[in-house]
Amino acid sequence: MTGTIPGPTMTPAAQPTIAQLPLIRAHEPERIAATLAARRPGRRPRSGERLMIIAADHPARGSLGAGPDAMAMADRTDLLGRCLEALSRPGVDGFLGTADLIEDLALLGALEGKLVFGSMNRGGLPGAVFEADDRFTGYDASGIATAGLDGGKMLLRIAPDNPGTMHTIAACSGAVNDLAERGLTAMVEPFWSYTEHGRLRNDLTPDAVIRSIAVAAGLGRTSAHTWLKLPAVPEPERVMAATTLPSLVLGGEVSEDPDAALATWEATLACPNVLGLVVGRSLLYPPDGDVAAAVDAAVGLL
Template identity: 60%
Template sequence: MRSFGELLDARVRRPDAIAEAAASRRRPETILGDHGRLMIIAADHPARGALRAGGDPLAMANREDLLDRLRTALARPGVNGVLGTPDILEDLLLLGALDDKVVIGSMNRGGLAGTSFEIDDRFTAYDADAIAAAGFEGGKMLLRIDPADSGTVSTLEACGNAVTALAGRKKMAMVEPFISHRVDGRVRNELTAEAMIRACTVSAGLGNTSAYTWLKVPVVPDMERVMAATTLPALILGGEVSDDADGAYAQWSKALALPTVHGLVIGRSLLYPAAGTVADAVDRAVGLL
């Protein structure tokens, strides 16, 4: 199927079509694209209640519009992966948009944005069994470490168990680590080299093996020091939509020159660019690879 109407009809009348589409999806021969890197479009924000892009607090609230943007991005040359929650990935499966793509299922979305329990980030989406059953290439988890919030330890334990479970199925475990603090009641990530070094070293030690663990990290000052703290492969995340697109691309380009960095995982910055089209933004990011 190719249309939004057909997708809606399948969800009502043929829910088994989702499993059928997953089973028939053409798998990528390697997780790396023709450029030797990973170029992943991220779209797991809505399930955590984070719908903002740029100045629009509900930019990601229209699902048909989001799916159109995702299909445009995934069809661009050099884009070889997508990251999402079950609802979004299943929509893309039904639309036939995931053939030959690296598919990463987002796992812990329970730490809803702006809540008192945000740091206790429960695994409410994919688990390792579901990722393996769908034939996807890996799972992603968010790990925010707040020294002042006891909910951190539950998230640490759950992420460690998820890394072990994914590795047992030879699936990538993509860990997105931060040192975080509450500021005026809101969780803020500490984007310094020292904080990211600590977060990366904690994440690298999760689970009973690190053989399948990749890190998903932001660009911070002294990125060379951060990436020198581990031998695990890393992917650079895009973060919030920036008014300074040139500055963001320059930062990504510099980080990609580091030996442990093997690609980009970018969502809103490409799906909702501050200027220009989705295709233009994606092509520019692919050009960095």
């Protein structure tokens, strides 16, 4: 029949390729849930162990740039290939992403034995008038539990000059509660922010990061399952002394000086309540293009 899409040329047990993902989604969508249900879970860190988590939830916010290339993450086949390379490296413990990427990578077998965190609020699109009102348009706690994930990550930009911030704070508090009720980790990524020329900017001074930590740590009716995802900034000892919550260091923008970025991460990792790294574009799109070498260098810090 004209216009029909051919079915997948594979048995249900076969490992698909990236090119076969659209066919599975079109003809066997139930295979996604089955794959996630059968996935071998990751292992929580023991005392003294550090985590290396690859993050790739940027595209769902329309944030596709990495370094000088404003559309670096636009090619999904290329992005998946980079994620596969990063996740295959020794010492990589997990992945953080939205449902579309998590489902693709699960089908490709890349999440076996990995910790997986679902990205929750992706509605604060860069440059939008509603950016500070960061709605939960990705995973919710129920979906994270159903998919067998380890927790959910939420972005909390606290912009006192933008009334949309209050909705985001309240929504993040609710998400912390919903995840805690299910025994799942709430990974909160806070920033103290401000509006400049119509764009939301993050204040990365130590005092501003400390303020953001104080607000994030107090969200919800319990913090027993809350982790923080924090930028590496000057005076890491003073910054990390602001909380007893387990914390992970985020990678941020792609640096033109990877060695300097590694040194900044290393200084923050020396703090006793820092569990490890959650890094995305800095490792997936390194200046020299060598994903494996970038990941290995980061893992070496742990």
